[in-house]
Amino acid sequence: MPSILRATFFGGTLTLAVINGGFFWASLFFAAAFSGYFRSLFEWNTFLYSFFVLTLYAYLGTSFLMSTSEVGGASGNMPVVLASMVFGTLFFLLLGIKEFLFLWRHAIFNFLSGALYFFIGGTFFIVDKSAAGDFLLYFLLSFVALYLLIRESIEFFMEDAPKRKKELLVIGSAVLVAEFLSVVSILPIGFLNSAALIILFVFILEDLVYYHLKGTLDRQIVLNNMTILIVCLLFIFATSKLSL
Structure with missing residues (x-):
């Protein structure tokens, strides 16, 4: 078929x-x-x-x-x-x-991964998490999904890198993204902007991990990624209706 x-x-x-x-x-x-x-x-x-x-x-x-x-x-x-x-x-x-x-498998894979990160973040931000049990359930579900996707992405782009090193970096990245997810969820910026932040944060982390595994990570690459993150954060906050 x-x-x-x-x-x-x-x-x-x-x-x-x-x-x-x-x-x-x-x-x-x-x-x-x-x-x-x-x-x-x-x-x-x-x-x-x-x-x-x-x-x-x-x-x-x-x-x-x-x-x-x-x-x-x-x-x-x-x-x-x-x-x-x-x-x-x-x-x-x-x-x-x-x-x-x-033909462009890597580009389409990045698009697909970005869409999945968006739905993971969007679902976490809009569901009712008023009860502690619900929050824990959706947080764990999001963490597992993020871990699996980040691991798959690193495996796809860096198949020849040492497995033990990749696993440590994947776990660390998943923990950081999950923590970022919980922090962003309390910001009054709307779920679309929140989900966009998650995509940005994950892709920056994956980029840093990619260059680290290649052995070419330097200060300029880190500064470029941090600049992109800060500029996007400023844009999102500037276009959001913030309220206390």
Whole structure:
């Protein structure tokens, strides 16, 4: 089955699962996702973490949209349909990277990773975390998802680097991003700006880790990344409606 049809089936079953609800429809969606991804076993393990995170957050994100939209009717279902189309497109990109359908695999992988970081951050920022148990649950879920994606990214770009060194850097990066996530969540800058900050912070960390593993990390690279972070922070805060 062509990748575009598998991606369409992914998005379609996601729409049905969220709108209809229930164990049967959820099982159908996850079965469609696993069937679409593992239909071709070529490089199945290279992007497995992205697949897990994409599938889980596709269901969680669209379910949250459904719960916040009007119940029933086209106006209530339209956000779910649009979200399913977005996640279906991301699934198509994932299949394309996995099966060498695209020439610019690294660039598309970065785009896909950025989108997943956005959904991880966005979900964490907008869900109700008033109870301590809910906060801990979503924080741990976000940490695990971030760890898996950062690890996969480092493995993809720096396959030949020492594994023990990579693992230590991945764990350290995931901890830093998770801490940054919890700090950003209390800032009154809106969830879109907050999620954008997470993407920026993760990509800067990955860039520093990449150059460190290559042995070419120097002061200029660090200063360039810090300058980008500070400029973007100033822009986001300047365009946000801050309130105490």
